[in-house]
Amino acid sequence: MTTAWVKSGRQVERERVRKSRARRSASVATASTIIFLLLIAGVVVNAPGWPRVQETFFSPEHFVRALPDVLEGFMLNVKIFLIAEPLILVIGLLLALVRGLKAPVFFPLRALAIFYVDFFRGIPTLLLIYLIGFGLPALNLQGIPSDAPTLGIIALTLSYSAYVAEVFRSGIESIHPSQVASARSLGLSHAKTMRFVVVPQATRRVVPPLLNDFISLQKDTSLVATIGAVEALRAAQIHAAKTFNYTSYLVAALLFILLTIPMARFTDYLAARTQRRRGA
Numbered sequence: 166m167t168t169a170w171v172k173s174g175r176q177v178e179r180e181r182v183r184k185s186r187a188r189r190s191a192s193v194a195t196a197s198t199i200i201f202l203l204l205i206a207g208v209v210v211n212a213p214g215w216p217r218v219q220e221t222f223f224s225p226e227h228f229v230r231a232l233p234d235v236l237e238g239f240m241l242n243v244k245i246f247l248i249a250e251p252l253i254l255v256i257g258l259l260l261a262l263v264r265g266l267k268a269p270v271f272f273p274l275r276a277l278a279i280f281y282v283d284f285f286r287g288i289p290t291l292l293l294i295y296l297i298g299f300g301l302p303a304l305n306l307q308g309i310p311s312d313a314p315t316l317g318i319i320a321l322t323l324s325y326s327a328y329v330a331e332v333f334r335s336g337i338e339s340i341h342p343s344q345v346a347s348a349r350s351l352g353l354s355h356a357k358t359m360r361f362v363v364v365p366q367a368t369r370r371v372v373p374p375l376l377n378d379f380i381s382l383q384k385d386t387s388l389v390a391t392i393g394a395v396e397a398l399r400a401a402q403i404h405a406a407k408t409f410n411y412t413s414y415l416v417a418a419l420l421f422i423l424l425t426i427p428m429a430r431f432t433d434y435l436a437a438r439t440q441r442r443r444g445a
Contacts, residue, residue: 224412231404231413238400239420242386245318245396249386250379252322257329262359264334278330285327291388294320298392317389325382332374336367373439376432380425387421397421 209215263271263278285293297320302311310316340363348358390399397417404413 220410222411222415224410227404227408227410227412228416230408231401231416234400234404235397235413235416235420238395239397239417241314241394241396242383242421243424245314245321245386245389246379246383249318249321249325249382252318253325253329253382254375256322256326258333258364260326260330261333261337262364264330265337265359282327282330285323286331288324290321290324290385291391293324294388294391296320297323298389313389313392313394316392317386317394321382321385321389325378325385328378329375332371332378333367336371337363339370340366370439373432373436376428376435380428380432383425383428384421387417 212218260278260282263274264282266275288296294317298313298316301309301316301319310319337359344362344366345358348362349355353361387396387398390396390402393399395403397420401413401417405411
């Protein structure tokens, strides 16, 4: 027969004090945030140019008119993101694994992976989109895509896979060598050691930085507008050019915020959980 554990009076008092301090801290933080926002709003609203800014950027009429077109363009941003993300993960992981090959026979592959990472990390993403978006169709080769969204996906994949490869590589190198030595002592080959021991642990460690990269990727999908794709930014530009009102840009910004903020908070949650586990 087991006896149920009962908290001592000191433990109960300690928890009560801790909860009281947490509530007080939350109240102070909420009050200070509200006061700060009210001060900022007061400064902006009382600015001499506020009526003009309100009419140009915060027009309810233009907001309603622009929302359907910008939302339709935003769905293209989401599609580009959803297609590019798994491609980036696969290519980035392969590059990280190739860079980890130590045998001399794999030197050409390792050198090629290093060149790939250095080359595409060194080119600004916007410039790479220009090069891919206008360069590939100019070759007039059979089978090369010519539509702007596909070309944008190719450019974003090339650019971000170089960054993601370094994230994966840092995670792989963070695994203690004893893990690899133990796996090899059990008779696992290098490939199986990486597959069953190293990569699963490394992936868990690099999830927060990977999510940060994908938050940036979601925003950078708007760069495909520079090669003609009618996504959220291009749709907002078209509406602004027709009406000489910039509220459509506010619509596009809000749509991106509604998507990226939950991802950012989820990233923070995973980072905090990882830190708690390591502390434990």
